[in-house]
Amino acid sequence: MKLLRTTRGFIVEENEIYYSLDEGAWTTTDWDALLARDDLYEYLNKALPKLKEVHEPALGDIEAPIGNQEVWAAGVTYYKSRDARVEESKSAGGGDFYQRVYDAERPELFLKATPHRVVGPDAPVAIRADATWSVPEPELALLVTPSGKITGYTIGNDMSSRDIEGENPLYLPQAKVYDRSCALGPAILVSENLLPPSTEIRLDVLRGETTEFSGSTTLESLRRTPEELVRYLYTSNRFPAGCFLLTGTGIIPPDAFALQNGDQIRITITGIGTLINSVG
Ligand code: DO4
Ligand code: MG
Numbered sequence: 001m002k003l004l005r006t007t008r009g010f011i012v013e014e015n016e017i018y019y020s021l022d023e024g025a026w027t028t029t030d031w032d033a034l035l036a037r038d039d040l041y042e043y044l045n046k047a048l049p050k051l052k053e054v055h056e057p058a059l060g061d062i063e064a065p066i067g068n069q070e071v072w073a074a075g076v077t078y079y080k081s082r083d084a085r086v087e088e089s090k091s092a093g094g095g096d097f098y099q100r101v102y103d104a105e106r107p108e109l110f111l112k113a114t115p116h117r118v119v120g121p122d123a124p125v126a127i128r129a130d131a132t133w134s135v136p137e138p139e140l141a142l143l144v145t146p147s148g149k150i151t152g153y154t155i156g157n158d159m160s161s162r163d164i165e166g167e168n169p170l171y172l173p174q175a176k177v178y179d180r181s182c183a184l185g186p187a188i189l190v191s192e193n194l195l196p197p198s199t200e201i202r203l204d205v206l207r208g209e210t211t212e213f214s215g216s217t218t219l220e221s222l223r224r225t226p227e228e229l230v231r232y233l234y235t236s237n238r239f240p241a242g243c244f245l246l247t248g249t250g251i252i253p254p255d256a257f258a259l260q261n262g263d264q265i266r267i268t269i270t271g272i273g274t275l276i277n278s279v280g
């Protein structure tokens with residue numbers, strides 16, 4: 001079952017049939033209250049037979065599935081990310097840190113975005129004005145409730161300025177956090193089950209008619225479990241509205257590749273959907 005936030009209200013999708021959460025006893029206009037529920041799956045399942053069927057929402061009506069949640073991100077959780085970072089930061093003397101964090105028990109976690117820095121599907125993500133080497137990072141995003149329960153999954157794009165990050169690891173917040181540096185959506189897959197290791201994450205970057213880059217990975221290559229990442233994030237740290245946690249990238253375009261304005265970024269995760277954003 002999927003949950004969508006649209007300009008016309010909140011929508012539940014089950015087997016490609018769409019239902020409005022805006023009718024009758026199940027009316028809800030409070031996205032934060034919905035996302036904070038530990039029983040989100042049971043709640044929507046119970047609501048479903050009583051909801052009114054509606055048309056599939058148009059792409060332009062779908063908003064980022066975020067209210068007042070912070071977006072956090074894990075880093076260096078795939079060996080491909082580790083290898084790329086070791087390489088990019090070698091001359092700055094930072095290479096060793098990436099190898100060490102990949103092997104360590106404690107993961108790398110950083111604050112990626114506050115809600116106003118997040119865009120939804122079909123909206124442009126940005127390249128930082130002073131960056132020369134920017135890439136998309138296609139990542140599985142967890143929806144985590146205030147109590148620390150993972151109740152859903154969506155798609156995240158952790159836009160990154162690799163030249164800034166590579167110059168000095170201490171520049172990471174500047175390389176990662178700026179206006180429109182994060183995309184989320186289109187839907188939240190609400191599920192009681194963990195996603196299977198075979199779940200594929202796929203990235204395609206189109207430049208005009210040409211596919212400039214394509215790559216894929218699966219959750220099998222994710223070195224950390226979602227629960228382990230949440231446990232560290234929630235240690236001595238409260239999230240009154242819950243949060244989204246991006247789980248890291250396992251797809252790294254070759255060093256010669258840099259995003260340009262006008263590129264289209266398509267990120268597909270099995271069972272969730274495709275998040276499409278242009279750069280601009
Ligand atoms: O430490 C750099 C950031 C790593 C990251 O964002 C990732 O691996 O996805
Ligand atoms: Mg990342």
